[in-house]
Amino acid sequence: MEQKQISKAVISRLPRYYRYLGELLEDGVERISSGELSAKMKVTASQIRQDLNNFGGFGQQGYGYNVKYLYMEIAKILGLDRPHGLIIIGAGNLGQAIANYTNFERRGFIIKGMFDINPALIGRVVRGVEIRDARELEPFIAENDVQIAALTIPKTMAPEMADRLVKAGIKAIWNFAHTDLVVPDDVVVENVHLSESLMRLSYRVCSMQEQKEKERERAAKKKRP
Amino acid sequence: MEQKQISKAVISRLPRYYRYLGELLEDGVERISSGELSAKMKVTASQIRQDLNNFGGFGQQGYGYNVKYLYMEIAKILGLDRPHGLIIIGAGNLGQAIANYTNFERRGFIIKGMFDINPALIGRVVRGVEIRDARELEPFIAENDVQIAALTIPKTMAPEMADRLVKAGIKAIWNFAHTDLVVPDDVVVENVHLSESLMRLSYRVCSMQEQKEKERERAAKKKRP
Numbered sequence: 001m002e003q004k005q006i007s008k009a010v011i012s013r014l015p016r017y018y019r020y021l022g023e024l025l026e027d028g029v030e031r032i033s034s035g036e037l038s039a040k041m042k043v044t045a046s047q048i049r050q051d052l053n054n055f056g057g058f059g060q061q062g063y064g065y066n067v068k069y070l071y072m073e074i075a076k077i078l079g080l081d082r083p084h085g086l087i088i089i090g091a092g093n094l095g096q097a098i099a100n101y102t103n104f105e106r107r108g109f110i111i112k113g114m115f116d117i118n119p120a121l122i123g124r125v126v127r128g129v130e131i132r133d134a135r136e137l138e139p140f141i142a143e144n145d146v147q148i149a150a151l152t153i154p155k156t157m158a159p160e161m162a163d164r165l166v167k168a169g170i171k172a173i174w175n176f177a178h179t180d181l182v183v184p185d186d187v188v189v190e191n192v193h194l195s196e197s198l199m200r201l202s203y204r205v206c207s208m209q210e211q212k213e214k215e216r217e218r219a220a221k222k223k224r225p
Numbered sequence: 226m227e228q229k230q231i232s233k234a235v236i237s238r239l240p241r242y243y244r245y246l247g248e249l250l251e252d253g254v255e256r257i258s259s260g261e262l263s264a265k266m267k268v269t270a271s272q273i274r275q276d277l278n279n280f281g282g283f284g285q286q287g288y289g290y291n292v293k294y295l296y297m298e299i300a301k302i303l304g305l306d307r308p309h310g311l312i313i314i315g316a317g318n319l320g321q322a323i324a325n326y327t328n329f330e331r332r333g334f335i336i337k338g339m340f341d342i343n344p345a346l347i348g349r350v351v352r353g354v355e356i357r358d359a360r361e362l363e364p365f366i367a368e369n370d371v372q373i374a375a376l377t378i379p380k381t382m383a384p385e386m387a388d389r390l391v392k393a394g395i396k397a398i399w400n401f402a403h404t405d406l407v408v409p410d411d412v413v414v415e416n417v418h419l420s421e422s423l424m425r426l427s428y429r430v431c432s433m434q435e436q437k438e439k440e441r442e443r444a445a446k447k448k449r450p
Contacts, residue, residue, distance in 0.1 A: 011428060015421035019403065042405070078424045079431035093322035100318060103403070103420055109427075147430060172430045174423060178244065178328070180267070188433060190426035194417065195328060196240035198399060199303045201415035202334075203236060205372060205397045206304035208413055 006054050006077070013051060014074050016041070021071040033064035083108045085145045086174075089161055090152035091116040091124070091131040094176055098150055099126040112144050141168040148172040155179040231279050231302070238276060239299050241266070246296040258289035308333045310370045311399075314386055315377035316341040316349070316356040319401055323375055324351040337369050366393040373397040380404040 020041055024032060034052075038045035052065065055073050075081050086104070088095045091114045098104070099111055115134045116122060124131045132140065140146075149170045151158055158177035165173060172188045175181055178196075181189050245266055249257060259277075263270035277290065280298050300306050311329070313320045316339045323329070324336055340359045341347060349356045357365065365371075374395045376383055383402035390398060397413040400406055403421075406414050 012425065014428070015418070015424040018424065019421075077428065079427040080424065084427060084430070093318045093325060097318035097322060098419070101419070104423060107420065107424070109423060148426065171433070172426055174426055186433060186437070188426060188429045190422055190429065192417070192419065192422050193240070194323070194326070195332065196244075197415055197417050198329060198334060199240040199243065199305065199332070200237065201373065201397055201399055201413060202304040202309060203239070203302065204413045204415065205309070208396070208411060212411070 010051050010054055011077075014078055017051070018071065018074045018078065018080075021067055021074065024067045025071055029067055031064045031066055037065070080107050083110050084147050085110055085112045086148045086150060087112055087137075087141070087146050088114045088150045088152060089116075089134070089137075089165070090150075090176075091118070091121045091126070092152060094152040095150070096126050098152065099129055102127075109148070112146050113140055115140075137164065138168045141165075141170065146170065148174060150174040150176065151181075152176045235276050235279055236302075239303055242276070243296065243299045243303065243305075246292055246299065249292045250296055254292055256289045256291055262290070305332050308335050309372050310335055310337045311373045311375060312337055312362075312366070312371050313339045313375045313377060314341075314359070314362075314390070315375075315401075316343070316346045316351070317377060319377040320375070321351050323377065324354055327352075334373070337371050338365055340365075362389065363393045366390075366395065371395065373399060375399040375401065376406075377401045 020037065034045040034048045037043075037048050041048070052070065055070070055077075072081070086109050088098055088111065091099075095114060095116075099114060105111065111127075111129050114126060114129050114131045115137055116131050117134045121131050122133050147170070149165045149172070151161060151165075151173055153161060155177040158175070158179050159181060162173060162175075162181045162183060166183055166187055171186070172190070173181060173183065175189050175191045176194070178193055180191075183189055245262065259270040259273045262268075262273050266273070277295065280295070280302075297306070311334050313323055313336065316324075320339060320341070324339060330336065336352075336354050339351060339354050339356045340362055341356055342359045346356050347358050372395070374390045374397070376386060376390075376398055378386060380402040383400070383404050384406060387398060387400075387406045387408060391408055391412055396411070397415070398406060398408065400414050400416045401419070403418055405416075408414055
């Protein structure tokens with residue numbers, strides 16, 4: 001299978017397929033038609049067929065998709081078939097929330113360490129992982145198999161920390177700080193900007209309200225003689 | 226200005242413009258050219274001109290954009306010029322992280338209440354907001370001006386809670402539970418699925434590694450006589 005041929009749009013939809021297929025597996029479902037999957041996922045059956053055809057002819061007329069096979073193939077493409085060492089920089093509420101999320105580990109993201117500069121946090125243990133002094137970061141990365149760093153620190157501190165992580169050999173930053181990090185081309189940054197998500201929500205609520213008001217106005221006009 | 230004419234793609238880029246313009250304002254910058262903004266944001270100047278032209282002719286040849294005006298206009302479109310009451314359902318680490326994020330309040334998102342079912346959390350106060358018993362949810366929503374509910378509870382509990390929220394009159398759910406909520410057409414759901422973000426990161430790291438390996442192989446082949 002040539003990974004390069006799969007479009008970015010398909011890739012962005014894969015985690016959702018992976019989730020649904022995982023739930024089907026848990027429910028003991030062995031095969032599913034694109035029609036059934038379509039009804040579950042609220043995506044058209046033709047979209048599903050197009051997307052999943054990227055991974056060869058797993059769907060067979062009158063048989064449907066082999067759930068487990070498809071699940072494993074998608075896992076491979078997403079890199080979930082191998083372990084990824086992860087450290088968390090910033091052991092505040094958000095960092096601890098990530099450390100407490102057991103599902104990440106089930107998917108191969110192994111939390112190797114947590115770091116903070118706050119003496120009140122250093123030494124505490126979150127689900128078996130000790131919070132270490134951020135000054136120990138570089139030797140820790142050198143001695144452990146760490147690939148991904150989750151950055152859950154204030155945005156003012158994020159650029160300097162990103163530089164340190166890159167110099168220490170980190171290849172991927174999961175960035176929760178609300179700023180755009182500047183990193184070399186071979187380092188991957190995936191942003192989770194919560195305030196941007198909240199703004200999109202706000203936009204959509206306001207649009208919905210405006211639409212309703214307009215409909216009400218139109219209805220009121222109609223009633224008038 | 227007709228909001229409806231602005232494309233979805235432009236809307237999705239607005240929060241980032243808003244952030245950069247806000248930082249310029251804080252730095253005392255009154256006007257900026259599309260070229261300067263382009264260098265800062267790492268977006269082409271022509272993309273910036275196209276995007277911002279949606280909001281009328283704020284950019285003038287040889288003058289550039291009026292930072293404050295543009296900032297205020299984008300705030301209006303995103304609905305940040307008016308307050309939004311927000312409650313947090315689930316006062317664990319993630320819920321508390323949201324409650325502690327002061328920037329949300331600066332942008333008009335007022336945290337009115339937090340709710341949980343865990344007796345160990347009920348009664349605690351996070352940045353002035355008391356954690357209440359989830360059983361008090363419906364009367365609280367009826368008596369307070371609440372528009373948005375952030376859902377930071379396990380995915381098994383999320384669908385039932387979403388139903389309760391909708392029945393109680395909530396118009397927008399900021400959903401952190403890793404499941405797709407089924408809500409009426411006039412209720413807005415904005416998902417923050419952290420594990421999907423982590424899977425995208427994993428995909429990108431693996432692709433990057435594969436690419437490097439291929440380059441190495443190619444280089445090795447070239448060296449051979």
